[in-house]
Amino acid sequence: xxxxxxxxxxxxxxxxxxxxxxxxxxxxxxxxxxxxxxxxxxxxxxxxxxxxxxxxxxxxxxxxxxxxxxxxxxxxxxxxxxxxxxxxxxxxxxxxxxxxxxxxxxxxx
Numbered sequence: 001x002x003x004x005x006x007x008x009x010x011x012x013x014x015x016x017x018x019x020x021x022x023x024x025x026x027x028x029x030x031x032x033x034x035x036x037x038x039x040x041x042x043x044x045x046x047x048x049x050x051x052x053x054x055x056x057x058x059x060x061x062x063x064x065x066x067x068x069x070x071x072x073x074x075x076x077x078x079x080x081x082x083x084x085x086x087x088x089x090x091x092x093x094x095x096x097x098x099x100x101x102x103x104x105x106x107x108x109x
Contacts, residue, residue, distance in 0.1 A: 015023055051059055 012020070012023065051062070054062070
């Protein structure tokens with residue numbers, strides 16, 4: 001046994017029996033999260049080297065396209081947030097109109 005294991009066992013023995021289920025749940029969740037994290041790393045690492053067969057020009061174009069997509073996405077989010085903030089400042093709470101609240105203009109005859 002390693003020194004920390006003895007300390008852990010000693011600490012557990014000091015915990016009231018009626019609280020040990022909670023401790024077990026905590027330890028179990030911690031261990032499961034570690035395993036999940038390692039599985040995610042393993043899955044991501046499967047893609048390592050995926051671009052090794054790309055030419056330098058293709059890889060450069062690929063990186064530029066990702067950069068442009070991120071900027072476009074960011075710009076759209078910023079525009080949406082700006083519009084929402086503008087509406088809040090100038091109109092306060094916006095009343096959502098029901099269909100019955102709308103009237104169509106009368107046709108001129």
